[in-house]
Amino acid sequence: MESSITQAPSGKLGRAGKAMKIKADRSPSERAFVGFIYAFTGLFALVCLLPFWIVAINSFADESAIKRYGYQLIPRIFSTGAYEFLFRGKQVASSYMVSTTVTVAGTVLAVLITAMYAYVLAHPKVKYRNVLSFLTYFTMIFGAGLVGFYILIANWLHLKDTLWALILPYLLNPFFAFIMVSFFRTLPYEINEAATVDGANDLRIFFGIILPISKPVIATVGLFYALQYWNDFFLALLFIDDYKLHPLQIMIRQLISNINIGAYVGGSQTNYGQPLPTYSVQLATVCVTIGPIFLLYPFIQRYFVKGITIGALKG
Amino acid sequence: MRTRKSLTALMIASALAASVAGCSSNSNDADAGNAGSASSSAPASSASEGSKATKLDPVTLKIVLPGDRPADMDAIIKEAEKRMADNINVKLDLVFVPWSDLAQKTQVMLASGEDVDLIFDAPWLHMEQMISAGYYEPMDDLLQQYGQDAIKVRSQQMFDANKFQGKIYGLPLGNTHLAGRTYLVRKDLREKYGLQPIKTYDELIQYAYKVKENEKDVVPLLAYGQGASTDQAWGAFREYMEYPQFIRSDALGQSLVLYYKNNDGKVYNLFDEMEPTIWSWIQDARKLYTDGLIHPDVLALKDIDSVINSGKVGAAVYNEFGVPSSLNTALAKNVPGAELEAVTFVKMEKGANITNFKQANFQAIPKVSKHKDRAMMFLNWTAQKENYDLLAYGIEGKNYEKVGDDQYKQIGTDYSYFPYAWVWNPTTDRLNAGFDEETIKHYQFNKDASNLTPSILTGFSFDPTPVMNEISLYNATEAKYYNSLFDGVTDPDSTWASLKKEGAANAKKIQVELQKQIDAFLAQKK
Numbered sequence: 001m002e003s004s005i006t007q008a009p010s011g012k013l014g015r016a017g018k019a020m021k022i023k024a025d026r027s028p029s030e031r032a033f034v035g036f037i038y039a040f041t042g043l044f045a046l047v048c049l050l051p052f053w054i055v056a057i058n059s060f061a062d063e064s065a066i067k068r069y070g071y072q073l074i075p076r077i078f079s080t081g082a083y084e085f086l087f088r089g090k091q092v093a094s095s096y097m098v099s100t101t102v103t104v105a106g107t108v109l110a111v112l113i114t115a116m117y118a119y120v121l122a123h124p125k126v127k128y129r130n131v132l133s134f135l136t137y138f139t140m141i142f143g144a145g146l147v148g149f150y151i152l153i154a155n156w157l158h159l160k161d162t163l164w165a166l167i168l169p170y171l172l173n174p175f176f177a178f179i180m181v182s183f184f185r186t187l188p189y190e191i192n193e194a195a196t197v198d199g200a201n202d203l204r205i206f207f208g209i210i211l212p213i214s215k216p217v218i219a220t221v222g223l224f225y226a227l228q229y230w231n232d233f234f235l236a237l238l239f240i241d242d243y244k245l246h247p248l249q250i251m252i253r254q255l256i257s258n259i260n261i262g263a264y265v266g267g268s269q270t271n272y273g274q275p276l277p278t279y280s281v282q283l284a285t286v287c288v289t290i291g292p293i294f295l296l297y298p299f300i301q302r303y304f305v306k307g308i309t310i311g312a313l314k315g
Numbered sequence: 316m317r318t319r320k321s322l323t324a325l326m327i328a329s330a331l332a333a334s335v336a337g338c339s340s341n342s343n344d345a346d347a348g349n350a351g352s353a354s355s356s357a358p359a360s361s362a363s364e365g366s367k368a369t370k371l372d373p374v375t376l377k378i379v380l381p382g383d384r385p386a387d388m389d390a391i392i393k394e395a396e397k398r399m400a401d402n403i404n405v406k407l408d409l410v411f412v413p414w415s416d417l418a419q420k421t422q423v424m425l426a427s428g429e430d431v432d433l434i435f436d437a438p439w440l441h442m443e444q445m446i447s448a449g450y451y452e453p454m455d456d457l458l459q460q461y462g463q464d465a466i467k468v469r470s471q472q473m474f475d476a477n478k479f480q481g482k483i484y485g486l487p488l489g490n491t492h493l494a495g496r497t498y499l500v501r502k503d504l505r506e507k508y509g510l511q512p513i514k515t516y517d518e519l520i521q522y523a524y525k526v527k528e529n530e531k532d533v534v535p536l537l538a539y540g541q542g543a544s545t546d547q548a549w550g551a552f553r554e555y556m557e558y559p560q561f562i563r564s565d566a567l568g569q570s571l572v573l574y575y576k577n578n579d580g581k582v583y584n585l586f587d588e589m590e591p592t593i594w595s596w597i598q599d600a601r602k603l604y605t606d607g608l609i610h611p612d613v614l615a616l617k618d619i620d621s622v623i624n625s626g627k628v629g630a631a632v633y634n635e636f637g638v639p640s641s642l643n644t645a646l647a648k649n650v651p652g653a654e655l656e657a658v659t660f661v662k663m664e665k666g667a668n669i670t671n672f673k674q675a676n677f678q679a680i681p682k683v684s685k686h687k688d689r690a691m692m693f694l695n696w697t698a699q700k701e702n703y704d705l706l707a708y709g710i711e712g713k714n715y716e717k718v719g720d721d722q723y724k725q726i727g728t729d730y731s732y733f734p735y736a737w738v739w740n741p742t743t744d745r746l747n748a749g750f751d752e753e754t755i756k757h758y759q760f761n762k763d764a765s766n767l768t769p770s771i772l773t774g775f776s777f778d779p780t781p782v783m784n785e786i787s788l789y790n791a792t793e794a795k796y797y798n799s800l801f802d803g804v805t806d807p808d809s810t811w812a813s814l815k816k817e818g819a820a821n822a823k824k825i826q827v828e829l830q831k832q833i834d835a836f837l838a839q840k841k
Contacts, residue, residue, distance in 0.1 A: 063648075063649075064648055064649045067621075067624070067625040067626070067649040068625070068626075068650075089386055146419075146423055147423055147426045147427060150424075150426075150427045151427045151428075154427055154429055155427055155428065155429070160429075237413070237420065238420065241377075241408075241410040243384050250413075253413055253416075254383050254413045256415070257413035257414045257415035257416070258383065258413075259617055259618050260414075260415065260617055261414050264414045264415055264542075264543075270489075270494075270634070270635075270675045270676055272381075272382070272735070279621070
């Protein structure tokens with residue numbers, strides 16, 4: 001373990017050479033073992049892929065085929081009817097705009113503010129940093145409850161039906177702030193001293209030196225924030241009454257809500273049976289809404305792993 | 316270096332922009348609010364002076380409704396606002412809340428004192444609770460002053476029976492005085508076996524056995540087994556079709572454990588004495604389940620409609636009379652030649668059915684509303700036939716077609732059906748022209764309040780506060796056993812024993828409290 005970490009920076013070439021050497025030296029039993037590992041992981045990956053495959057491919061299936069034969073690996077009749085239905089209205093496009101705007105703007109602002117706040121908490125020359133730390137920690141345990149939160153956002157800040165209502169409440173997440181604090185603490189304070197001697201002020205030190213060398217933690221926290229903003233439906237549910245500002249997740253929320261309607265309206269003699277979108281439309285909705293985040297994952301995953309170890313090892 | 320500097324500037328600028336934007340929207344809203352309150356006070360005074368000729372200032376009403384926003388909503392709002400411009404001059408801001416979040420969101424909205432002018436509420440949601448908390452305005456005076464049409468289209472019984480704590484806190488919404496109950500039966504299968512139209516429950520079961528014998532892929536019977544839809548469990552559903560009636564109590568929702576019978580003002584408790592008829596329903600359901608007639612997954616199925624229209628069900632229970640046309644169209648698309656017919660054993664004789672005229676849906680005016688008078692004017696406006704048609708069915712020729720005076724045919728799905736949430740009344744409501752004759756007769760019969768026997772408890776409303784704890788404990792117990800008992804999924808004797816062991820004590824306390832309140836109510840009535 002120890003050695004592998006210290007060896008890691010020795011470069012790609014060394015590792016590649018080592019791998020080739022192992023390949024050449026394989027004994028039959030070792031080869032069988034490696035083969036088994038491949039088969040097992042391959043199979044496992046396939047099992048993981050299967051549910052998604054069923055959702056994706058059946059969103060292109062003909063509705064009556066789904067009804068009659070159920071979900072199939074390869075649908076008997078293909079149709080793009082579900083997508084045509086979905087894109088007929090403007091809701092998907094406008095929801096995409098809202099979700100994207102909120103995610104991008106929210107993530108940039110949130111990372112900036114969290115980083116600045118965490119820097120203050122981590123800075124050894126800030127007198128009240130422990131008090132601030134405690135206050136931050138305090139909010140993780142005690143909340144004001146839903147009504148208080150609602151009154152703050154809706155009645156005092158008057159943010160109802162604005163995109164700020166979707167962005168502001170998540171700008172400073174205490175947990176992410178502490179991840180950043182633990183990273184900043186590992187940076188040698190001598191850097192600050194050297195920069196001060198060279199005539200840099202605090203702003204310059206932070207934006208010019210600290211931020212550039214903190215890219216791993218910024219990437220990690222940025223990803224966490226992006227996911228949070230993208231997946232959130234709760235704020236929109238509370239604060240966005242104007243359907244033109246509904247983000248994508250509300251679409252899914254409504255879908256699920258209508259399917260489970262019986263569980264919510266029990267005890268009423270009225271039949272509320274909402275006309276549900278057909279199965280293929282439900283699947284298509286899922287496919288459309290997971291799009292961007294799903295495509296983003298493979299590219300950002302490595303930061304995720306790195307970021308989690310940053311928090312874990314040094315926190 | 317220059318790029319760094321500009322980046323810094325950019326970030327600071329964006330942070331500043333955030334705070335400024337927050338402030339600016341703040342001041343805008345405040346202005347709008349002031350303007351609104353100013354304009355509302357003016358028409359109120361002018362209207363009370365009786366000078367109707369003066370044009371009212373435009374006012375936007377914020378109305379909270381359950382469900383999804385229909386695709387064509389904007390077009391209908393536009394048309395409605397056009398029609399209202401010359402008289403009540405109201406603009407509509409409709410907020411749709413998903414069913415799953417209705418309880419939480421409306422409660423938070425009311426608790427925070429947000430400016431809402433009309434809000435959907437119901438006894439099964441949190442109507443009593445919100446009234447006790449003082450969030451709703453009593454409507455009696457407003458109705459007298461501005462709501463004459465809204466009163467006219469509803470029966471007196473409807474208002475009398477739906478008071479809370481002696482006052483009208485919500486406009487009752489309902490298109491009939493008796494909730495319809497139906498078995499949806501596959502007509503094509505019945506005819507295939509050469510059976511006559513089904514007239515009795517025994518014939519229904521005969522048909523179900525035929526389906527079992529002949530169709531491999533079709534499950535004969537389907538009922539509900541999820542969550543709170545206990546009224547539609549197979550055995551419990553039979554109560555609506557058999558006489559004498561056992562009426563579910565006011566305290567435990569759709570549970571049959573506490574019930575009324577003979578219209579005698581007494582609360583009966585199944586734990587004290589098992590009613591033989593009800594027990595026979597339970598045993599019958601068990602037999603049907605073990606014989607493989609009731610759907611084996613009945614407790615797990617959520618989306619009953621799509622199970623029905625996949626053509627894999629022989630007969631299913633359904634709330635309301637008649638076959639909804641959406642089901643028949645979907646079924647015919649999936650299984651060519653298949654058709655559903657409505658079978659009901661609800662009697663159509665004068666006085667055969669006892670009812671307390673309770674409605675399940677209301678529109679309330681919150682105390683915080685600045686335009687209570689205009690909200691009532693709007694409700695009144697919706698009671699006029701042509702306006703009702705617009706709001707309930709959409710634009711004529713585009714969303715629906717008139718069939719005669721009291722029927723309609725829906726076109727497309729762009730204006731989904733939700734009049735129950737804001738305008739429903741028995742007089743101007745149209746029936747689906749796709750209904751069969753028998754169904755239409757049922758609806759028309761039950762629109763007339765005098766065709767029903769009023770329950771001795773009409774107008775009574777139960778105040779659950781003294782036994783709140785017991786009720787929630789009992790409901791939690793019942794949720795474990797009730798549906799599986801009445802759908803025949805588990806053994807009746809042992810299930811009933813468990814339910815009795817865990818629930819009897821709480822049920823007893825609730826029964827005693829309910830009886831106490833009923834006695835007080837009846838004494839006062841005399």
